[in-house]
Amino acid sequence: QVQLVESGGGLVQAGGSLRLSCAASGHPFSRYPTAWFRQAPGKQREWVSQIRSGDDTNYTDSVLGRFTISRDNAKNTVYLQMDSLKPEDTAVYYCAVKEYGLGWYQSEFDYDYWGQGTQVTVSS
Numbered sequence: 001q002v003q004l005v006e007s008g009g010g011l012v013q014a015g016g017s018l019r020l021s022c023a024a025s026g027h028p029f030s031r032y033p034t035a036w037f038r039q040a041p042g043k044q045r046e047w048v049s050q051i052r053s054g055d056d057t058n059y060t061d062s063v064l065g066r067f068t069i070s071r072d073n074a075k076n077t078v079y080l081q082m083d084s085l086k087p088e089d090t091a092v093y094y095c096a097v098k099e100y101g102l103g104w105y106q107s108e109f110d111y112d113y114w115g116q117g118t119q120v121t122v123s124s
Helices: none
Strands: 003-007 010-013 018-025 034-039 046-051 057-059 067-072 077-082 091-097 118-123
Touching: 003 091, 018 034, 018 091, 018 118, 034 077, 046 067, 046 077, 057 067, 077 091
Parallel strands: 010 118
Antiparallel strands: 003 018, 018 077, 034 046, 034 091, 046 057, 067 077, 091 118
């Protein structure tokens, strides 16, 4: 049974930074695609970033240059470093894992396991 637990969310002023963590049990992060999604009130869940085997990374245009996804295989944890935060980044952030994939996956329906989410609020 794979379990994902996010942490690190909170309230921050615009221009500030947060680092989200996604700790996994029962799943080797290093082998499979792992992504961050977010969902703002009244909006659909949105793909934010993905890291895949080999530590290749990909980002949605709105966070490119501000967010960095990374992982620590020894801790079985994936991170999302968020800098220069904007009010429009306010959302619940989720990590997700897809089993058995080597490509880029931007649909929430591609992923097999999800965390419970962590709230990020950016004030103006």
